[in-house]
Amino acid sequence: MNIIPFKHLDSVPMAFEAKREGALFLGTIVHKKHNIAQLNGTITGNIFIPCDICAEVFEKILEEEVSFFLADGIVHENDNELEIVEIENSVIDLDELFCSELELIKSDYFCCSKCEGTTLEQEF
Ligand SMILES: [Zn+2]
Numbered sequence: 001m002n003i004i005p006f007k008h009l010d011s012v013p014m015a016f017e018a019k020r021e022g023a024l025f026l027g028t029i030v031h032k033k034h035n036i037a038q039l040n041g042t043i044t045g046n047i048f049i050p051c052d053i054c055a056e057v058f059e060k061i062l063e064e065e066v067s068f069f070l071a072d073g074i075v076h077e078n079d080n081e082l083e084i085v086e087i088e089n090s091v092i093d094l095d096e097l098f099c100s101e102l103e104l105i106k107s108d109y110f111c112c113s114k115c116e117g118t119t120l121e122q123e124f
Contacts, residue, residue, distance in 0.1 A: 002094040004029065006072040006087065009037050018098040022046040023062055025098040035072040037092075038082070042066065043101060051112035058112040066101060 002018050013028035027041020043064040050057050068083040072090050085097070 004092045004094065006035075006037065006070075006090045006092060013040075016041075016094050018094040020095070020098055020102060021048075023098075023102060025066075025094070025101065027066070029070065029092065032069070036075070036084075037070045037072075038067070039070055039097075040067045043098075043105070047102060047106065049106050049110055051115055052109055053111045053115040056112055056114075060105075060110060062105065064101075064105065 002016075004014065004016065008014070009029060009031040011031055013030040015028050016026070018025040023043060023045040025041055025043050027039060029037050029039045031037050043062050043066060046059050046061050048057050049060050068085055070092055071084050071086045074086070075084055087093070
């Protein structure tokens, strides 16, 4: 369990860490106002995903900057540019958040180095 109760958040950023397979999610959560908090983090490490062209599973190195708001309950006004994630039961479940971030990354288009052509292969 990797859970932070919303009411424990403060205007001082709270550090968090979540791990899943070979990937690491590090960052901070800070209370912004009322029922809104902001999460800033980075996802590093690697995941194994199938190539969209040849379907062969390959290692994808992760280097993602993640930033979004967390809302404890319903948000009536959205004057923010960032995405808002509504949390359940007034707790922030970091493992679940990380899982959905990884699913989001996996849903992007990816192809392995063999399918990417010769220009990228020279970098390996
Ligand atoms: Zn491929």
